[in-house]
Amino acid sequence: MSNFVAPSERNIQEDRRIAHLDMDAFYASVELLRRPKLRGRPIVIAGRQPKVLRIDPGMRGVTTTANYEARKYGVRSAMSLAEVAQRCPDCLVVPIDFDEYRRLSRMFKAVIRSFTSQMEDRGIDEVYLDLSEVAGVEAQRGLVLAQNIKQAVFDATGLTCSIGLSPNKLISKIASDLEKPNGLTLIEARDIPDKIWPLAANKINGVGPKANERLANLGIASIGQLAQQPLDLLIEHFGRNYGQWLFDSARGIDTREVVTFSEPKSRSEETTFDRKLHPQRDWGQIARIISAQAESVARGLDRRQYLAKTVGVKVRFDDFRIVTRDVSMREPNADPVMFRRAASEALARVALERPVRLLGVRASQLEHSGQRHKTSPEPVVNPTSAEPNANLEKSDGRDTTGDLFA
DNA sequence: TCTGGGGTCCTAGGACCC
DNA sequence: TCTGGGGTCCTAGGACCC
Numbered sequence: 368m369s370n371f372v373a374p375s376e377r378n379i380q381e382d383r384r385i386a387h388l389d390m391d392a393f394y395a396s397v398e399l400l401r402r403p404k405l406r407g408r409p410i411v412i413a414g415r416q417p418k419v420l421r422i423d424p425g426m427r428g429v430t431t432t433a434n435y436e437a438r439k440y441g442v443r444s445a446m447s448l449a450e451v452a453q454r455c456p457d458c459l460v461v462p463i464d465f466d467e468y469r470r471l472s473r474m475f476k477a478v479i480r481s482f483t484s485q486m487e488d489r490g491i492d493e494v495y496l497d498l499s500e501v502a503g504v505e506a507q508r509g510l511v512l513a514q515n516i517k518q519a520v521f522d523a524t525g526l527t528c529s530i531g532l533s534p535n536k537l538i539s540k541i542a543s544d545l546e547k548p549n550g551l552t553l554i555e556a557r558d559i560p561d562k563i564w565p566l567a568a569n570k571i572n573g574v575g576p577k578a579n580e581r582l583a584n585l586g587i588a589s590i591g592q593l594a595q596q597p598l599d600l601l602i603e604h605f606g607r608n609y610g611q612w613l614f615d616s617a618r619g620i621d622t623r624e625v626v627t628f629s630e631p632k633s634r635s636e637e638t639t640f641d642r643k644l645h646p647q648r649d650w651g652q653i654a655r656i657i658s659a660q661a662e663s664v665a666r667g668l669d670r671r672q673y674l675a676k677t678v679g680v681k682v683r684f685d686d687f688r689i690v691t692r693d694v695s696m697r698e699p700n701a702d703p704v705m706f707r708r709a710a711s712e713a714l715a716r717v718a719l720e721r722p723v724r725l726l727g728v729r730a731s732q733l734e735h736s737g738q739r740h741k742t743s744p745e746p747v748v749n750p751t752s753a754e755p756n757a758n759l760e761k762s763d764g765r766d767t768t769g770d771l772f773a
Numbered sequence: 774t775c776t777g778g779g780g781t782c783c784t785a786g787g788a789c790c791c
Numbered sequence: 792t793c794t795g796g797g798g799t800c801c802t803a804g805g806a807c808c809c
Contacts (some may be wrong), residue, residue: 413777429777450774490780490809608783637778677801693802695801727778758784
């Protein structure tokens with residue numbers, strides 16, 4: 368990024384060949400591998416119940432995935448089971464088995480790595496690939512390679528995926544969705560007006576429900592309409608950064624690299640309860656849950672050789688309002704006892720005035736534990752907190768001394 | 774009939790320091 | 792008595808993604 372390019376002159380770097388690979392209805396497809404009798408029937412993946420159940424309107428919870436048969440009825444991921452029951456009364460509910468999905472995820476990613484090391488992990492079921500160096504020189508650059516990757520993934524796992532191929536991540540992400548399932552879609556810069564502009568603005572990865580609504584209020588529904596807006600107008604309504612990003616995205620401009628490794632920034636655990644917890648009556652249970660989550664997050668970090676400087680709690684009330692409170696510790700650590708104290712101090716600062724439906728603990732400001740070695744103890748940086756736990760003792764009036772079980 | 778869990782990134786205000 | 796600007800850290804909230 369050495370030479371500045373004026374916004375109006377920014378263009379698509381056509382020399383790159385970026386792929387986005389997305390597994391088709393991943394969780395549902397994995398379940399069907401070991402439950403072949405369910406093939407052809409509408410299923411959703413949801414819940415922790417021990418077996419497959421017929422949907423019924425009284426079921427709680429939300430779907431993680433729907434197979435394509437269920438999608439024909441308008442069933443989607445993140446849909447409440449009550450709504451699934453209305454749309455598709457014959458739907459089957461298959462319990463979630465993350466261990467199995469992670470196993471298949473490792474498997475398909477290993478296959479892909481045999482083609483290129485230039486792979487960016489984007490979660491359990493999708494990746495970006497930079498095929499620029501290996502795509503070959505044929506007219507349809509990269510198509511043969513992408514087809515070979517699809518075939519190799521299927522041969523190894525029995526699962527299909529869809530691949531979008533274009534000069535950048537933004538367009539490839541959109542492209543991989545255009546011919547699902549089992550699709551392979553090439554989009555060149557010159558195809559953007561015909562193939563991208565007719566699509567809804569929220570097909571852009573990064574335009575969510577809120578931004579889409581605000582765009583709709585401006586009369587902007589499609590990516591093409593977005594591309595017609597002057598930069599000034601977008602900046603006026605969405606701010607300098609997001610406005611510029613919208614302006615570029617509508618034109619298919621995206622210079623982001625494929626990133627093969629990035630350090631974790633946080634680690635968290637949270638639980639939603641079947642029964643809402645009462646702030647006073649269930650205080651003991653709330654305190655126990657936060658303690659257990661704090662210890663578990665600490666152990667998870669320790670296992671991976673990370674330390675955290677900051678521990679925070681998250682509370683979601685029955686009205687869905689979310690409150691978070693953070694506490695920074697004097698030194699980064701992964702000590703369950705320190706995490707418990709910090710979490711309980713943070714919790715003490717939350718005004719628990721309504722029933723609680725979710726509790727969580729998050730550790731942030733991470734660093735590798737290898738970075739701190741025993742030979743050179745760190746001096747105390749902040750003189751105001753030189754005495755032990757100085758920052759853990761000024762909680763408010765609640766009956767805690769910094770530890771929920773003190 | 775309600776709405777999961779684990780993440781990343783951005784913004785914005787205040788404290789504090791130079 | 793009134794006047795800075797920049798930089799960093801911390802905290803809280805929110806949008807968004809898989």
